Amino acid sequence: MSLMNDNVNRRGLDTFDWCFLGVIMAIISVGILSIYSVTNPQTTTGFPIYLKQATWMVVGSLAFLVAVGIDYHKLARLSYLLYGIGLILLIIVLIAGKTSRGSQRWIPLGPFAVQPSEFIKIPLLLMLAAYYGATTREGWVRRLIIPGLIVLPGFLLILKQPDLGSSLGFLAIFLVVILTVGMKSKAFGFVILAALMLFPFAWGGVWGSLHEYQQDRILSFVDPNSDPGGKGYHGLQSRIAIGSGQLLGKGLYGGTQTQFKFLPEGHTDFVFAVFAEEWGFLGSMVLLSLYILLFLMGLEIALKAKDIVGTLLAVGVVTMIAFGVVVNIAMTSGLAPVVGIPLPLMSYGGSAMVVNLTALGLLLNVKRRRLSLL
Amino acid sequence: MLDTSRQANELADIQNRLIFVKIGFLMLLVLLGLRLWQLQVRDGLHYQELARDNRTRSIVLEPARGLLYDRNGELLANNIPSFQLYVSLEDIQDREALLAQLPHYVDIDQQEVSSKLSIKSRRGRVKIKADISLKEAALIESHRLELPGVVIQPEYQRHYPLNNYASHVLGYVGEISESQLKDPEFSHLQGGRIIGQNGVERTFDEYLLGETGEEVIEVDALGYPKRSLSVRRPLAGDDLYLTLDIRLQRLAEDLLGQEAGAIVALDPWNGDVLALASKPGFNPNDVSGGISTKDWQQFLKDTRHPLTNRAIQGQYPPGSVFKIIMAATLLETQTLSAQEMIPCHGTFPFGRRVFRDWKAGGHGQVDLNKAIAESCDVYFYKAGNQLGIDPIATYARQFGLGEKTGIALPSERSGLVPSTEWKKRVKREPWYPGETISISIGQGFLTVTPIQMAKVASIVATNGRVVQPRLLKASRLRQTGTLKENPEPPIRQLAISPQTFAHIKEGLTAVVTKGTAKLAQSKFVSIAGKTGTAQVVALKPDGDKEKNKEPQKEFRDHAWFVAFAPVEDPKIAVAVLVEHMGHGGSASAPLAKTLIEAYMGFETTQEPSS
Numbered sequence: 016m017s018l019m020n021d022n023v024n025r026r027g028l029d030t031f032d033w034c035f036l037g038v039i040m041a042i043i044s045v046g047i048l049s050i051y052s053v054t055n056p057q058t059t060t061g062f063p064i065y066l067k068q069a070t071w072m073v074v075g076s077l078a079f080l081v082a083v084g085i086d087y088h089k090l091a092r093l094s095y096l097l098y099g100i101g102l103i104l105l106i107i108v109l110i111a112g113k114t115s116r117g118s119q120r121w122i123p124l125g126p127f128a129v130q131p132s133e134f135i136k137i138p139l140l141l142m143l144a145a146y147y148g149a150t151t152r153e154g155w156v157r158r159l160i161i162p163g164l165i166v167l168p169g170f171l172l173i174l175k176q177p178d179l180g181s182s183l184g185f186l187a188i189f190l191v192v193i194l195t196v197g198m199k200s201k202a203f204g205f206v207i208l209a210a211l212m213l214f215p216f217a218w219g220g221v222w223g224s225l226h227e228y229q230q231d232r233i234l235s236f237v238d239p240n241s242d243p244g245g246k247g248y249h250g251l252q253s254r255i256a257i258g259s260g261q262l263l264g265k266g267l268y269g270g271t272q273t274q275f276k277f278l279p280e281g282h283t284d285f286v287f288a289v290f291a292e293e294w295g296f297l298g299s300m301v302l303l304s305l306y307i308l309l310f311l312m313g314l315e316i317a318l319k320a321k322d323i324v325g326t327l328l329a330v331g332v333v334t335m336i337a338f339g340v341v342v343n344i345a346m347t348s349g350l351a352p353v354v355g356i357p358l359p360l361m362s363y364g365g366s367a368m369v370v371n372l373t374a375l376g377l378l379l380n381v382k383r384r385r386l387s388l389l
Numbered sequence: 390m391l392d393t394s395r396q397a398n399e400l401a402d403i404q405n406r407l408i409f410v411k412i413g414f415l416m417l418l419v420l421l422g423l424r425l426w427q428l429q430v431r432d433g434l435h436y437q438e439l440a441r442d443n444r445t446r447s448i449v450l451e452p453a454r455g456l457l458y459d460r461n462g463e464l465l466a467n468n469i470p471s472f473q474l475y476v477s478l479e480d481i482q483d484r485e486a487l488l489a490q491l492p493h494y495v496d497i498d499q500q501e502v503s504s505k506l507s508i509k510s511r512r513g514r515v516k517i518k519a520d521i522s523l524k525e526a527a528l529i530e531s532h533r534l535e536l537p538g539v540v541i542q543p544e545y546q547r548h549y550p551l552n553n554y555a556s557h558v559l560g561y562v563g564e565i566s567e568s569q570l571k572d573p574e575f576s577h578l579q580g581g582r583i584i585g586q587n588g589v590e591r592t593f594d595e596y597l598l599g600e601t602g603e604e605v606i607e608v609d610a611l612g613y614p615k616r617s618l619s620v621r622r623p624l625a626g627d628d629l630y631l632t633l634d635i636r637l638q639r640l641a642e643d644l645l646g647q648e649a650g651a652i653v654a655l656d657p658w659n660g661d662v663l664a665l666a667s668k669p670g671f672n673p674n675d676v677s678g679g680i681s682t683k684d685w686q687q688f689l690k691d692t693r694h695p696l697t698n699r700a701i702q703g704q705y706p707p708g709s710v711f712k713i714i715m716a717a718t719l720l721e722t723q724t725l726s727a728q729e730m731i732p733c734h735g736t737f738p739f740g741r742r743v744f745r746d747w748k749a750g751g752h753g754q755v756d757l758n759k760a761i762a763e764s765c766d767v768y769f770y771k772a773g774n775q776l777g778i779d780p781i782a783t784y785a786r787q788f789g790l791g792e793k794t795g796i797a798l799p800s801e802r803s804g805l806v807p808s809t810e811w812k813k814r815v816k817r818e819p820w821y822p823g824e825t826i827s828i829s830i831g832q833g834f835l836t837v838t839p840i841q842m843a844k845v846a847s848i849v850a851t852n853g854r855v856v857q858p859r860l861l862k863a864s865r866l867r868q869t870g871t872l873k874e875n876p877e878p879p880i881r882q883l884a885i886s887p888q889t890f891a892h893i894k895e896g897l898t899a900v901v902t903k904g905t906a907k908l909a910q911s912k913f914v915s916i917a918g919k920t921g922t923a924q925v926v927a928l929k930p931d932g933d934k935e936k937n938k939e940p941q942k943e944f945r946d947h948a949w950f951v952a953f954a955p956v957e958d959p960k961i962a963v964a965v966l967v968e969h970m971g972h973g974g975s976a977s978a979p980l981a982k983t984l985i986e987a988y989m990g991f992e993t994t995q996e997p998s999s
Contacts (some may be wrong), residue, residue: 195406255443258428258436271444275609296429300422307418314411318404323396326403330410341417348424 030259031312032379038309039360043368045302046361049174049289052268053281064282071365072301077371082376086384087141091148091324092379094141098169101135105172112176119176130366132173132181136371139169139185140331143192148324159193180356183245184338191334192327249285252277252348256288257299264295282363284355290346306340309339316382334372336360391720433720446477446608446928448514449579450601453545455626457559457589459635460661460862466559466590466673468545472526474518476506480538480612490536494528494985495521498683516564516581520546527610547590549673555638557698558631558798558860587696587861588673589631596673596864599626622959628865629963632661640987641666644980650700650947650967651839653858654984657847657953659877660856663988664794665840667699687788701794701801704836705966708921708973709764709905710951711785711831713845713893716757718784720773720889726893727757733767737826744770744826745923751759760805761896766919773829780822781828782808789844789855790837800993804841805871807834832924834941842951846918849897852890853883898956902976906950909978911992914986916982918952920973923966944968950977954985961988 028036051065082090100310104122108131112119135350146162166189173182199290256272265271270292281289291299310333317329345351357364359371403899428436458464474495474828482488484506497518505515521529526541533539549564563586569575578584582601585594602623607615641652645668654664671688688696697703719725735751739743746766752759760768773781785791792804805811807828809820827833840858848855857878865872897917901909905920924946948970953962963981970976 020698033924123935191410195403195410197402197406229469252443254428255436255439257425258432259440260429261433261437262430271607275444275607275615277440277443277609291425291429296425296433299425299429303418310414310418311411314414315408318407320404323400323403324405326400331409332412333414337414337417341414341421344421344423348421348428350421350424 018220019204035309035312035379035382036373038305038312039372040324041178042302042305042309042360045290045305046286046358046363047072048267049286049293049361050363052270052293053273053286067365068363068368070246071368075368078369079372079376082373083383085380087328087377087380090322091141091145091328094138094145097301098135098139098142098165101131101138102168102172103208104131105135105169108361109172109175120178127365131366132176132178133364133366133370135169135173136185136188136335136370137165137377139188140328140335140374140377143189143331144324144326144328145191146378147192147196147327148322152209160195162189162193167362180342180354183342183354184356185334188334189333189339192331195327195330215383223325249279250346250349250353252279253288253347253353256285256292259297260292260295262296264291264293264298267293269293283341284353284357284362285347286362287358290361291347306337310337313378316378316385319385320381321385325385329378329381332378335374350380444607444609445605446479446514446607446612446614448542448604449704450583450604450623451544451583452601452623453548453625454562454583454599455597455864455867456599458628458630459633459638460630460663461636461921462551462630465555465631465633466547466549469548470543471520471546472523473516473542473546474521474525474529474546475514475540475542476502476517477514477538477612477816478506480508480608482537486540488969489538490532491517491539493645494532494536497918514581514690518927519564535615535972540612543724547673547677549677551635551639552672552674553670553810554642555633555635555665556588556670556673557632557667557700558588558638558662559673560590560799561586561676561888563677566762567613568703572996575937584870585606587799588698589797590628591799593629593861596629596722597626597685600624606993611780625867627867629861630863630865631860632663632862633665633860634663634988637664640664641980641984642670643667644983645967647695648967648970649699650965650970651703652980652984653700653840653843653964653968655843655847655858655962656870657850658854658856660847660858661862662858662860663830663961664984665698665700665860667703669693669695671695698798698800699797699966699968700839701796702838703966704802704804704838705947705949706830706833706835706923707790707837707842708923708946709766709831710842710845710919710921710949710973711828711835711837712761712764712769713849713897713919713951714785714790715769715772715776715781715829716761716893716896717788717885717889718781719757720892721784721885722776722780723844724770724775725757730754730756731760731768731771733765735767737767737770737974739770741776741821742823757892758896758899761893761919762899764905769829770826772824773825776825776829778825778828779808779810781825782811787885788848790835790841794838794840794844794858796840797860801840802838804837805834831921841965841967842949843962846951846953846962846964848883849890849893850886850917850953850962853885855881855883894956897952901952905972905974906952908974909950909952909982910987911954911982911991913986913988914954916952916954916985917954917956918950918963918978918981920978921949921951922972923947923949925969941943942969945971948976949973950980950981950986952981954989961985 038267047065047068050068054064108119108122113121113123113128120130120132122131143162170182170185173185251274255272257277259272270273270289272292273281273289278285278288290302290387313333317326320326336359339356342351342356343358346353346356357367400617404848456464459465467779488499490503490514491497495518498777502517505517527543529536529539541940549559562583565575565578565580565582565584570580585591585597590597602621604620605618607618609615637654645652645666650668652664652666655661656663661937719799720727733746733752733755735746735749751767752763752765755765755768785806791804793801793803812818814821824833828835844858859878861875863872863874894917897919899918900920902920909916909918925944950965950973953959963984965977965981967976
């Protein structure tokens with residue numbers, strides 16, 4: 016088997032590992048640079064935002080090392096417990112969370128505020144991998160209904176905050192993992208049929224649970240040009256920023272959309288627009304290539320993992336990051352409604368940074384343990 | 390632990406399916422790449438333009454309006470710095486909030502702002518209020534963050550240092566209106582510009598206006614200026630020197646006092662308008678820019694019509710002043726000689742009617758000189774009856790009646806000279822000879838404006854030279870700084886003999902020396918003139934018992950006095966009309982005398998009539 020032919024030193028880092036780390040660091044650095052550009056000159060007093068992000072990178076790196084270090088099988092066994100804790104945190108958020116822009120997403124923790132909807136993704140990844148890896152799940156009840164029922168409360172609790180982006184990410188991970196595990200055609204057909212039948216009800220429930228600004232954003236997605244000063248403002252300004260970057264970009268600090276604050280949320284959800292305005296189409300292609308490289312490496316790890324738990328864990332991590340990248344760039348470039356999904360590794364945000372680096376640590380964990388015996 | 394080979398098979402199955410995940414993600418990312426190519430490469434230039442429009446604002450720099458001076462260089466209109474409140478339409482974020490908030494800081498009506506903002510033809514900046522106070526400006530500045538799009542710009546505001554004086558001549562300025570913007574006359578102007586709306590401000594607007602400049606500035610998302618990208622300086626308008634002698638103008642207005650009326654003084658030789666007074670007046674500072682719609686409506690509703698320039702828009706029957714033209718017609722048509730005597734017994738029976746003379750007992754034997762001096766009605770009744778309406782109308786038109794003088798002021802009226810042709814065309818009736826009798830003493834359909842009467846005085850004074858009254862004496866071109874004299878208007882000579890004028894002048898001199906206007910007699914200067922009384926209503930609310938009682942003021946006649954001086958070498962021609970003041974000899978003649986003496990350099994001690 017090809018697995019056996021690989022000659023990998025368990026202790027040291029090989030070329031693949033270095034590449035993997037290099038790509039991650041490159042993306043994070045580009046992110047910090049863009050955040051620096053947005054927030055320069057600093058208008059608020061206090062610790063500069065780009066340095067905060069750098070600090071989160073350091074914290075995330077520590078989480079990364081921990082995630083690499085502990086055998087993922089051990090973590091997978093703990094996943095149900097971790098998921099349970101996550102659900103409890105989500106309930107606490109709903110009861111006592113900090114509200115920002117109409118959403119209750121944060122639990123204040125000293126000077127910080129943690130976002131449980133981000134953190135619960137780690138137990139979700141581990142739990143799905145553990146569930147399908149433990150025994151062969153035969154029949155659509157075991158394959159779909161039971162895990163579905165386990166995932167549902169997390170999804171609903173996040174949707175209730177409301178955090179449409181994160182809840183969709185939750186769903187995406189679940190769906191891609193199921194697709195990978197495989198469905199008997201009959202069962203899969205049933206899922207599609209059920210989904211189609213439930214869609215109107217689900218849509219009604221989802222739509223109703225959204226805040227007005229989220230509904231506006233989705234509506235304005237249909238035609239932002241019709242109302243440049245109003246609901247479609249963010250999307251339009253973002254497209255202007257990206258488009259006006261043209262082939263070569265306007266250079267660092269040269270982005271007028273960013274520097275004159277036409278682009279809202281430049282350091283968070285719209286950081287890609289900042290980057291694309293300053294570095295143009297070429298820069299965007301380089302960045303996209305870095306992400307593609309990361310996904311290909313992640314899928315390579317999934318392909319070469321020695322067991323189902325490892326493969327599904329790797330697929331889950333790749334899906335989590337890829338979902339964020341695809342939806343975020345689609346949203347900033349006007350292909351998708353502005354639903355508020357940060358760009359993984361680039362958008363400012365401590366919780367997301369730590370969670371993404373932890374997940375990538377798990378990915379490396381899977382790779383480094385593919386030769387070890389259980 | 391389950392069967393490991395089964396596990397391995399399942400692992401292989403799962404890993405085989407990874408290719409679909411890989412293809413799926415790659416397709417999505419390629420799609421994103423294509424989208425970015427579309428935005429950044431294919432449509433990049435378009436978005437580049439949008440970004441530039443986003444961050445640049447073009448600001449119109451208003452030029453300084455040309456200044457106005459009188460003939461001696463006294464300042465009549467200038468520009469003073471003031472704060473103007475603008476709203477930059479592109480930078481408004483919440484219209485409703487802005488509408489709700491602005492009235493907290495500025496004295497302004499919410500509806501007015503709303504209507505100003507909703508006018509469609511407007512782009513860029515809209516002036517919301519002119520000349521806001523320093524306190525308002527400070528309030529707005531301190532709440533700038535809550536009022537995105539609101540801009541305070543220091544700008545020139547038109548100012549009239551003499552306030553109410555010469556208000557009708559100077560006019561006022563105001564923002565170009567919606568209907569004006571649609572008018573081809575103003576097609577070269579943008580919305581929001583301050584243009585002349587009345588008076589010489591309006592007629593000479595093209596000289597005064599100047600050319601706007603433009604500044605392109607870079608702004609941030611809240612509309613705050615960051616830096617200037619380019620500036621084109623505005624070009625100031627030309628300064629104008631009017632023919633007015635402001636000293637005389639003030640005196641004329643002071644003489645009218647609280648009464649409604651008009652005084653026009655011309656230089657008979659070149660038509661220079663030395664004074665053109667109309668009362669009541671207004672303060673152009675109140676009207677220019679800062680006036681609210683409500684105040685404006687109030688202004689327009691004022692029953693004393695302060696905005697009407699009576700000197701050129703007031704149409705009154707000339708009364709006995711018309712006897713000047715009657716005399717010229719008589720002599721020129723050789724209907725009567727100057728010496729021919731006509732008996733006057735105080736009445737002129739005509740058909741079933743009896744036309745009365747103003748003097749109950751009559752004037753006895755009357756020749757032309759006495760007829761003019763004492764303003765004998767019967768003499769002219771008989772003469773008019775002999776002449777018929779059409780020769781009278783012909784001569785009246787030669788003296789410029791029934792047509793606009795062409796003075797450079799808006800909305801001049803032409804008055805009316807009736808004729809048989811006119812009656813047929815307009816009234817669809819034949820001319821009745823009895824109507825000629827009324828016309829002979831300046832009543833009936835006949836109406837004139839004060840400036841037309843001043844022109845008549847000029848023509849008599851100069852033995853038939855007809856000049857167009859002019860207001861612009863010279864202009865100083867801002868670009869070159871050179872003073873350019875306005876060429877004197879062409880002069881037309883009437884085909885009326887000097888003898889005729891000599892007879893008329895003798896009569897007009899006698900009016901002052903021994904006739905109806907003895908109050909106009911001056912110790913310093915020889916004055917010739919004619920009094921007139923313009924009937925307000927054809928039938929007074931009479932009955933003989935009330936004959937000696939003064940009628941109510943609004944039914945009282947208008948008092949005319951038309952004069953020139955000095956008789957031997959005329960320097961000034963004057964027309965005075967005071968509404969509802971009865972006889973010209975008592976109400977108007979003294980005003981003309983005071984004005985003439987002042988113009989000739991003789992200070993008078995006489996108090997102006999009240």
